[in-house]
Every structure is written in C-alpha cells, then in structure tokens.
Amino acid sequence: MMTRSPQGRTNRLTRPSIAVAAAVAVTAGVVAAAPDAKTAEPTPKLSLIAASTSVTLDSWKDDPGVYLDLGTYLTSENGAFELKVTRKSYKDPVVATQVLRNGKKTTTKALPAGLVKDFSGLPGFAQVSVTDAAGKTVLKQTEAFCPNNASGRIRPDAPANSKYPQSCPVNPFTLGSVWGVENGWASNTYAGYYAKPVQLAAGTYTAKISVTKKYRNLFGIANKPQTVKVTVRERSWEEEEGSGSAAPRSAKSAAGPQGHTGHTGHGGHEGHQQAADAPAASAHAAHGAPARPEAPAARTTGAAPTFNVGHGPYPPAPPALPWALKKESLQRQAFSAAKVGDRPGQTDGSRQAPAAEPNAKRPTGKATVPDVPKPDLRSLPAYGITVSDGYEDVPGKDYLAFSANVWNAGPAKLVVDGFRSPGKELMDAYQYFYDAKGKQVGYTPTGTMEWDPRPGHEHWHFTDFASYRLLKADKKESVRSGKEAFCLANTDAVDYTVKNANWHPGNTDLSTACGQENSISVREVLDVGSGDTYTQDLPGQSFDITGLPNGTYYIQVLANPENRLKETNHKNNSALRKVVLGGKKGARTVKVPAHDLVNAN
16 A cells, blocks of 8 residues: 655544443433333344434535434343454454343354454444435435444433443454443444535435344344434535634635544644545644634534544544533534644543542552552554655655554553652652552552653653664664653553453543643553554654665564563563555655555555
8 A cells, every 4th residue: 555645735644433422311202111020031122213303414515515413223122232343363354242141141142254344333234215305315325333322321210321332443453342232222323423424405305214134134123214304404614604603714625535624633743744544534634734623513413522532633523412412512612623732621622531630649668569460561553654754844854654552451450650749840650559459559660751842742751651663674673763752541442352441441531641731740541451542643653764775664563662561461562564665755655564454554
C-alpha cells in the first residue's frame, strides 16, 4: 500500500470509537412484563422495535448527506444477549461465540465461521429500504450492528446499568471483545459514525427496517419489520450563523469525507504534520487549517461530541440517543468551535470521564514489591503509517509517522502516582501494588513525570513507559524516536476477554487523567484489557528518515524499555511492523505489508 501526502495536505489518521452514553429510556411504548423465572427461556428473546413512528433528519448544503439514525433498537428479554469475539493471534481469523447464562449455569454456542471479520460489530445485520412520497424505492442497503451501541432500559425492573462495554473497538490490532445487550435493555441498530451518509433531497420518505434473514435464523428473531416516516430538511451554515447559533465556519478543506470534520485538539508535530490514509469515519484537514466542528444534529438523534479515543484529534462520534435526555449544554457544545489542546474535563469533543485520584501524600515506609498480581504490558504493531516532508516549517526533511499502542494484559492494573516537591519541575513517580481485595500492599519508586508543554500534549508524562525505534532489515537500531514519555489513559479496548479485564475503565479523559501544569500530584492508570494509543500526528510520533536509504525497515514499539515498571512478564514487550521505504528526498514513499492477516497500514 502506497501512502503519500499530496501538496502538503494531511489526511489525519483517526480511529474513532462509537459513542455510548449512560442508561437511557427508549420511548417506544414497549414496556414489557418481567418474565416469570420458572417459565423463562434459557436463551434471550430478541426483537426489533422503533422508538418513534417518525424522525426528522438534516441535510447540510455545505456537506450534503443524511445520516439514517432512524431510532430502531434491538431488545433483549429473558436474559442478556452476549457475544465473545476473539482471535488467537494475528495469524488466526476472528471468531464469535454466543454466551448463554441460565442462573449459575453458563454455556456457549459457536457462531458460523466467517460471520464476523473484525471487532466493529455484526456485518449486514439490518436491512434498510427507503421510498419517496411517490412510492419509489430510492435507497436499499444493509448496515452493521454493534450490540454495545447507544442503549437504554425498556422496563423499570431491568438492571440499572448495563455490564457491557461502551463500544465495539475498531483498532486493527484488537485481540478480544465482548458485545452485549443487557437483559431488559435495547441497543440502537444505527451504525453511528461508521455509517456513510446517504443522498436524500429535502422531502418526506418512508423507511422500512428489518433484521436480515441470516441473523433472524441464527438468533431466533421474529420477522417484524419496522416502518418509520422520515422528514429530510435542508439546512445551511449561513442560516445558522444568521441566527447567531452556529459555530464559525472554516475552510472547506477542513470538511472530512461525507462531510465529517476533525478537531484540532491534540496538535500536530513540532514543525510538521503527517498524513495518513484514513478510514471512512476519519477526519481530513488541510495542513494547519482549523477544523469546523460537527454539524448540529437533528433533535431526534441527540448526536453531539461525546467520546474520544487515542491521543489525537478525533471527530465526534454521534450516539443515537433520544434527544429528550440530552441537556442544552450538549447542544451548545455541538455548535462550539474546536479548541487546540486539552481543556478542563474534556478533550477534543471527548466524553467527560473522572480521573483516578492520587494518594493524598507520598508513600511512607520501606519500598516493597510484594508477591501479588501485577500488570503485563504488551505492545501492538504500529499502524497508521505514512510519510511526509517537513513542508514549509522544516524544509528538506522527510518523516515516517505512525500510531502506536501499549496495552495491559493484566491480571492487575498499572497504577503510577506522581508527587511534586514545591518548586520542582519533575514529579517523583511510584508504582503501587494491590492484593486480591484491592488493598494497597506495596510500592516502589519508578522514575519521574515531566510536564510536556507542546500543543497537543500539555499534561504530565510518565517517563520511560515506552520507546519507538526504527530498525534496519537486520533488526538493528537505525533511528530512535524522540518520544520517551507518556500520559497514561485507557483509550482502546484491546482485549476485554483477558482475566480481570475492566469493561468500564475510568481515566479515559486525557485532560483530567494527566493533570494540569500546576498539579501537585497525578495518578495515571492503565487498566486491564485496555491500551493507550498515540496517533501519528502527535509530536514525537515519527522518525526523521531524511538521510536513510531506501529499503526494508521495522518499526519497533517497545513497552517498559528500561524495565522500571514491575510486570508479570518482561518478554512480550516488543512488537515489530515491517515497512519498505522508497522514493527520493522530498518525495519519499512507504509500503506497509500486511501483518499476518491484518492488512491495515
């Protein structure tokens, strides 16, 4: 695969994850009685419902296209609908298993081979057909379904909270995931940010939504299509600005594919930015151009910036939630202009997530490393790999940029506290250890934390967490990245099937997770099953390849390079990704071969 940044423009690699909010109520008049425990079926009963008989969707003149959030949900009764999705290695295909729970008894049912190709959801789950006012079919398509999508209770005695994760991961190197619709809950079938917009002129339509036959047969879903009246209204930024409610417009080049836009929050490289071939859900922005925030959504969708994954600029991922549960502040947020860098409680349209509170004071007593469970840090192969020159900021330079992730396979979370002596620039860092009951039973000094003032960071970084190296064909080091310090945050669900995986990690919001410049102490946590992604447009996420000859190289992502952190296994910290450099100075190219079965650059 050949990637190149044309004419100094960047196609920022993003890997958004679909947003899922807290419990919501589906207002569809579908409240069902709780099943009698003696007569309950051992398998969940799944049904397709529509929350409303009509919806209003927006088409923007500047960025034409309509997102078909039609308000249809899959409900689960007589038990939770749960799927375990895994792969043994990158040489093995992704497989899915249904988990059936009946009291204390748990059984599994293997789903057909090849049913799922990745971890983003069930492909071809919903069939959508749209006819115009004259009865002519103007659209017919299938859509994928993520059971972890926006969801809510359908009856009052259902569990108050869903135990399932808040998204289906799309990192190309994900290893395991759990999908589910809680018992007595419903999950929206709309594919959200991963769905492509459709071209529908302003007017009225009728949409018919059904579950495709293979899934009806597989899960015993009744063939009961839902019909929704659709009104498409055309809107323009000029009209919104005239009313004083819209955000400032930016260059047309800031609009992404299908009209989506990226936030400039976590800024570009020092002196240069990189380009990447981005997926359909990614943002595209010209070099240095400010990105326009997401267009305001129709009141039926509740779409607004709510979630961030990865240390990088991510466009908002619109959840499909009943608007009645959204507050005016979210609507104002959708119209607000994107800002560079972190801001209190929020990062680039991310959800607000509480940070872990550090201990009130430095640990006392003798430092010990007790015999208790410890984290296991592992690296994913690099991805989002691309080349660019230094543009006008660093003329004559060529760079190889990449995204990287270090994750925790458990069985214990990584907890690091930083404490700052008054007037000191560095924090002293300590790793903590806990017994099976969660009681702290030991600690050890583990280096330092430093404040990173660069745009796109502006938070405290733990030093020597990982290292990036470009190796020659003989696997010997050629170039080392300047990136040696990291803010730890749970940005990616890498494998939620490992022991003690936390399906609802905190510490996901970078601005709170990593402290402020005047912080006296910081706690950074990497939870079990989660990883921390740094995207390829951040400072330090690149190698200077100006003087390197063409040929084969390997990008090495190395966790815990100095072994300062205590782990269960230090032998699985390195991951290599093969790249082939070509071209000439100022016009370098890179080919990225598939990594076993994973063909993602």
